[in-house]
Amino acid sequence: MTATVGQQAQAAARASDVWKVYGSGEAQVVALRGVSAEFERGRFTAIMGPSGSGKSTLMHCLAGLDSVTRGTVAIGETTVTGLGDSGLTKLRRDKVGFIFQQFNLLPTLTAEENILLPLSIAGRKPDPAWYDTVIDTVGLRDRLGHRPAQLSGGQQQRVACARALVSRPEVIFADEPTGNLDSRSGAEVLNFLRNSVREHGQTIVMVTHDPTAAAYADRVVFLADGEIVSELIEPTADTVLDTMKKLDTPAEVGN
């Protein structure tokens, strides 16, 4: 099944008939089987599926962190498939932001230095107005001089979000961003991600296995066994949960 193309404008990220195969011979594992999907600009899309369904693999391939075995991946107008090392570096600097489950802040840098790290690596200066907007949105103005160890998990994840947002990438990929957070901090982060889509037109693709988290998205794409099997527009936690239950019993999917 192919996910439907969104109504507005072109896609921020696109996968066309993507296959990903690990290993060879008997140890061969097919993680993705001809996945085609588009992720519309200015929308918040969640990728869901049971463990081993290939959702993380799909995200890694989309983001250029992993190569695809067959098919093509594009971000904006850039075709990711076949890009060389310097092309991928440029892509990560300009078009892609990441939010990880483990926050992945540098422990030796302050919150502010962590937020500005991608820009300083690229040798750029932040746009002051946008930087202020981001800091105010994540609500960290009084915590900028703190080290990650002095911040709570939710605050650390908000720093990581600000780091992804500050360079205004084409797409932000979030890999289980609430997986390490309690429900309140998780809700904070998800609200904040949704607001950045609604208010600033940011595009976000989030991998999650938590139906409550997926309910914050505008659209949910379901993966099972390396294939897209279903999707929901304007999901709620209940509809997501129902769909997930069906996926857990593969025999019923065919009916």
Add this chain to the structure above:
Amino acid sequence: MFRATLKSLLARKVRLILSGLAVVLGVMFVSGAFVLTDTLGRSFDAVFADGYSEVDVDVQAKPKVAVGEAQGEQVPTPVPAGAVERVRQVSGVAGATGLVNADGARLVGSNGKVVTSFGPPQLGENWVGESDLVKLRQGREPRADDEIVVNQALADAAKVKVGDRVGVLTLEPKKEFTLVGVFGYSGDRTSIGGVNEVAFTTPVAQRLMLGAPNTFTSISVKAADGVRAETLRDDVGRALGGDYQVRTGEQAAADAAASLKEGLSFFNKILLGFAGVALLVGTFLILNTFSIIVAQRTRELALMRAIGASGRQIIGSVVLEAIAVGLVARSSGWGRASASARCWRSCSASWPVG
């Protein structure tokens, strides 16, 4: 990027200690070897410059076989007593003294044991009187065949005093002498560079140190007033003929220092050999620690890559870390090396008499 690298470097000082230590040790060995041999070389220069300060022209017989310091002791060719007379006849010569001067006069101390030396020679010589450099501090000069004088350092080491009967080992079996005097040097020194000296009367010195009567090791020539040492050297050389090596005091000092330094450079090579081994081992240690450090930083480096660092920037940050460790450890190693070389030298200066 640069700042992030430095900060992460400073935050993890402990992980750098091991690799830093390896660099410190290697640098210590190499620079310590150089500093030590260089300071030793300088002090030998000073010793010989002093020793020849009283000599305007020095005459020695040409050696029959040329031998380097590293290969063994030069076999001295004796100068016959007649040569001294011939030098005295040369115009411009104020005085010519035949000197006997050879390594291998070992004094038996008051405890019945031979005084040993850790390097500087133990010279046996003939007493040729006091000079600006050499002064008797106690007693008198040796007059009879069984009388000797020694320098202050040797007297202190052997714990002997004027009037004692002391034994001396030379080319001949142990002989008993009466110590009749103790001498020192200008500037209140007890020895020149830790050299022990035993001075006999001339005939005894010739027999014991050279094994042949009426011969000398060298002739020390004093120029008359207004005669330049170089002119006198040429005149004396003409008078004696080709069998003699005639040098000004300065030349002789430089030659003696050079031949010792040849031995010193051999010593330096041995030390550098050790340093090389230390560095080789150190290289593996450094390599190993660095690969551990990089492995530990894999997460951090991967994150850097994910947020847009190029491969070159990552390599740069690792190289920067290596350079920082190298610089810090190098200066620390160099400081330690010069400190320990200085310590070694001051210790060894007090050993020869121990």
